Amino acid sequence: MNNWQRNTHNTLKGADSCNAFFKTRQFKDQNFPLKIPLEFASLIDKDDPNDPLLKQVISAETPKRCIKPGFSIEPLGDGDNAPVAGLIHKYPNRVLLIASRVCAIHCQYCFRQNFNYSEHDAISNWQAIEGYIRTHPHINEVILSGGDPLSLSDEKLQVLMNGIADISHIDTLRLHTRSAVATPSRITTELVKILNETRLSVVLVTHVNHANELSDEFAKAIQQLGKVTLLNQSVLLRGVNDSVSVLSALSLRLFELGILPYYLHLLDKVSGSEHFLVSDKSAVKLHKELGKKLSGYLVPRLVRDENREAKTWL
Numbered sequence: 001m002n003n004w005q006r007n008t009h010n011t012l013k014g015a016d017s018c019n020a021f022f023k024t025r026q027f028k029d030q031n032f033p034l035k036i037p038l039e040f041a042s043l044i045d046k047d048d049p050n051d052p053l054l055k056q057v058i059s060a061e062t063p064k065r066c067i068k069p070g071f072s073i074e075p076l077g078d079g080d081n082a083p084v085a086g087l088i089h090k091y092p093n094r095v096l097l098i099a100s101r102v103c104a105i106h107c108q109y110c111f112r113q114n115f116n117y118s119e120h121d122a123i124s125n126w127q128a129i130e131g132y133i134r135t136h137p138h139i140n141e142v143i144l145s146g147g148d149p150l151s152l153s154d155e156k157l158q159v160l161m162n163g164i165a166d167i168s169h170i171d172t173l174r175l176h177t178r179s180a181v182a183t184p185s186r187i188t189t190e191l192v193k194i195l196n197e198t199r200l201s202v203v204l205v206t207h208v209n210h211a212n213e214l215s216d217e218f219a220k221a222i223q224q225l226g227k228v229t230l231l232n233q234s235v236l237l238r239g240v241n242d243s244v245s246v247l248s249a250l251s252l253r254l255f256e257l258g259i260l261p262y263y264l265h266l267l268d269k270v271s272g273s274e275h276f277l278v279s280d281k282s283a284v285k286l287h288k289e290l291g292k293k294l295s296g297y298l299v300p301r302l303v304r305d306e307n308r309e310a311k312t313w314l
């Protein structure tokens, strides 16, 4: 068992284990179950009820959920864009594979928290997926998502990547992952080798929302990735990162680590995440202010995911 696999067992799951770890606050079991790896939990200030990392992994305090219009169980309807189970095709040149149903951490704003993963498993449906991609030669990029593709073992990831690399018209592989920052021990020597030895151009898109998530362990791990292109996407979350100072600190630190801020997503309106919502007007204002403070390449694009497209704002 790899070190990172051992570490995935070092994860707080459910209210009881969180109560035992944090001591300073009372957790309750949640609709989207509490799941916090110790590597991430150790970055949380136990005495601060407003810690920006803590807020991302617990649901709203209010006993009754305040359901706002426009929020729903599955805001993006990903399944509607799946011509083959486990493959989502929204854009002509690229497809997204649901590579794993597992995540190292449960983010309470996650738009896929109610996704029907059992019907969309790219690994078990690989034959049909491969057939689909081979008959669509204009597809040149495959995105591995989930869940989190880095929750796969190195061996499974290697097999999947080999299958993708065998398709001659695919030249780019993108991995969307929150594991890299939530459990930096996941960046194993073996993983680094796999990502560097493939013939594909590899883009690793981390998911970091606040500079406090960028631990020394993450900084060390990410430096090993060699020729892999590093980008970051964040979700704009009220009370977590909805200020110019927090977002600029995040961009500057990411850049120090060789990661370009790529997307700042408006919240996908999944039920239970209402308290995270930043209004469109405030988001645009904040983004403009950020643009005045930072060099252009440090300002992530403000986008909203739509059912059919990711729309850029400005």
Ligand code: SF4
Pocket (backbone or CB within 6 Å): 102, 103, 104, 105, 106, 107, 110, 111, 112, 113, 146, 147, 148, 178, 179, 207
């Ligand atoms: S790691 Fe990603 S897919 Fe998993 S819960 Fe968090 S946002 Fe959702």
